[in-house]
Amino acid sequence: MTWSPFSPGFWRSPLRGPRFTSALGLVLLVGITVLFLTGLVSYAAYNPDLSPVNDKTPDKGILGFYLFAWPTDPHWLYRLNQGVHVTLGITLIPVLLAKLWSVVPRLFTLPPARSLAHALERISLLLLVGGALFEFVTGVLNVQLDYVFPGSFYPLHFYGAWVFFAAFVAHAALKTPAAVRNLRRLRQEESSDLVAPRPDPPTVSRRGALWFVGGGSLLLFATTAGQNFDGPLRRTALLAPHGGAEPGSGPNGFQINKTAGYAGIVAAETGEDAWRLVVTGRTGTLRLSRAQLARLPLHSAALPIACVEGWSTSDQWWRGVRLSDLAALVGHDDPADVFVESLQRRGAFRRAALRGNQVADPRSLLALYVNGEDLSFDHGHPARVIVPAAPGVLNTKWVARLTFGEL
Amino acid sequence: MRPRIPVGSPFQLLLLAASFALAAYAGVRLLADDWFGVALWFVGAALLHDLVLLPLYAVADRAVVRGLGAAGHREWVLYVRVPAALSGLLLLVWFPLISGTVDRRYRSATGLSPDGFLARWLLITAVLSGASALLLALRLRRARKRRPPVAH
Structure with missing residues (x-):
């Protein structure tokens, strides 16, 4: 019978045991809690309750119960949050794999269920294991731009996270109290179904494992x-996408x-003669050329680009017209929301909304220049939005139209 | 009298009921668009891991242990296992970039060259294996020095 995984004698590793599993479990308890919380924060950073164009999960219902107006301070908030979310997620992969390895004999437990509660717990474990792998796999694929999963990343990763988190x-x-007990009880004989009854001689100690x-x-x-820092640190991120x-x-x-080519920007639309920024508000509509924009009062802000994919740049030195000044030009001296439309043909966020507190921040700019030069085509020439602490995709590039007022 | 079906702890039952209710609330939304595809990914991920990935690396590890054991060098296992597992881990996580399956989209979206990933992974693998071989060589040398020749 030792050739069947249903027989305890089939499992030979001397490493398996409650203390090994408990140690890994407690690391995951902390790590996955941080992943879930940073995920919720990242979701809120998109301001999905502000406008349908920001909301990729319109049927979220009570799952959006905690949403709040995303702040602009500190300006590195999204950069930190998302760097932690993605980097920690990738870092936890070996712990998750080891944890699953340590409990795999339980998959083949006989009888399949000892009681109703045990049967339900085993169904819940399918949600737990399937959910964990689903979240890690969709996340890891998305940061590598490998969109092979069945649908759009936002709803899959968001709803998948709630299914996983429930389990x-x-x-x-159910398990944390026992896990803590197992770790406190040092150097005691272990009796558990996880311990192999006929173990192979060890090749490594538990501590070593x-x-x-x-x-x-x-x-x-x-x-x-390293993909969260410019300069030599970025070079240390040898296999990360950025x-x-x-x-x-x-x-x-x-x-x-996303480069201009990828977003489908045509050079003819962005030339000095062709491109006009259309600004609409309470007092009507203005059409401004880039030269006219450059004659408005210009301001500077040092802000990063921070992507949902878990990479970011250090602060760049942007220069352009304050969004609040543009709002005032069309009659909005009070904090007003803004609806931003880009020239881009593709992209889930080619139209995006910013909230009044974001528009009102003096560092929120319609940038024309970066680091002392004209914006390049790939960074959004003729003009792009840059807002402190906002997720990268809400810093719309190749802006064509700004509509201020209630959304 | 027929045997009664055991129910189990009521605390556990209530907790699981709450968990299932929340999972179902999110689950119907998760399955709203392409229920079959999503269910396939969700369950498939668990099955693929438990019934394919894990057995594969366990069998490979056992083969290394048995092979080196038969050669009388069981203590060398770690020097093979560690670099192989670390290299395999990097390949597993960064497979789309290393294998080049997303080359075109990656280059076109980011403006970066996708060419370095395979080379860098191979270099990391070479460094890990080389370092492991060096450590093993040092250990063998030390063992030889400690044990003087038996006869002259």
Whole structure:
């Protein structure tokens, strides 16, 4: 019978046991809680309750219960939140894999259920394991632009997170007390179904195995985290999508999320003769050329680009017209929301909304220049929005139209 | 009398009921567009991991342990296992970039070259394996020095 995984003798590793599983479980308890919270924060950062164009999950119902007006301070808030979310998620992959390995004999438990509660718990474990893998896999694929999953990333990752979290909370509530007990009870004989009855001789100690898992996490962290910083640190992110080299040199040489070519921008539409910024508000509509915009009072702000994919740039030095000044030009001296439309043909956020508090921040600009030079085509020439602490996609590039007022 | 079906702890039952209710609330929204595709991914991810990925690496590991054990060098296992597992882990996580399946979209969207990923992964693998080989060589040398030759 030892050839069947349903027989306890089939499982030979001397490493398996409640203490090994408990140690990994407690790391995941903390780590996944942080992942879930930073995920919720990132969701709120899009201001989905502000306008339908910001909301990729219109049927969210009570799952949006906690939404709040996304602040503009501190200006690195989204950069930090998303850097933590993605980098931590990638770092936890070895811990998740090791945890699943440590409990795999339980998948083949006989009888399948000892009681009704046990049967339900095993169904819940399918949601837990399937949900964890679903979230990690969609996240890891999305940051690599590999959109093979069945649908749009936002609803899949958001609703998937809630299904996973529902099972995660139940699992944590049922298992955490035992996990803590297992770790407190040092150097005691373990009696558990996880311990192999006929173990092979060990090739590594349990402590060594935990170091090994930690080493895997450290390797992933070290080759990923650097994509949140410009300069030599970015080069340390050897395998991360926005690690390695910058896309160019000079003032416009920093990282690009979507190039002009990818967004379907045609050069003929952005020329000095063709492009006009259309600004609409209480007092009517203005059409401004780039030269006219450049004659308005210009202001500067040092702000990063921070992407939902978990990479960011250091602060860039933007220069342009304040969004609040443009609002005042069309009769909005009070804080007004703005509806931003881009020239881009493709992209889920080619139209986006910003809230009054974002428009009112003196660092929120319609930027014409970056780091002392004209914006490059790929960074949004002729003009782009830049707002402190906003997710990258809400810093609309190639802006064509701004409509101020209630959305 | 027929045997009664055991129910289990009421605390556990209530907790699981609450968990299922929340999961169902989010689940109907998750499945709203392409229920079959999403269900396939959700359940498929668990099955693929438990019944394919895990058995594959477990069998590979056991083969290394048995192979080196048969050669009388069971203590060398770690020197093979660690670099192989770390390299495999990087390949698993960054497979789309390393394998080049997203080359065109990556280049066109980010303006970055997709060419370096395979080379960098191979280099990391080479460094990990090389470092492991070096450590093993040092260990063997030390063991030889500590044990003087038996006869002259």
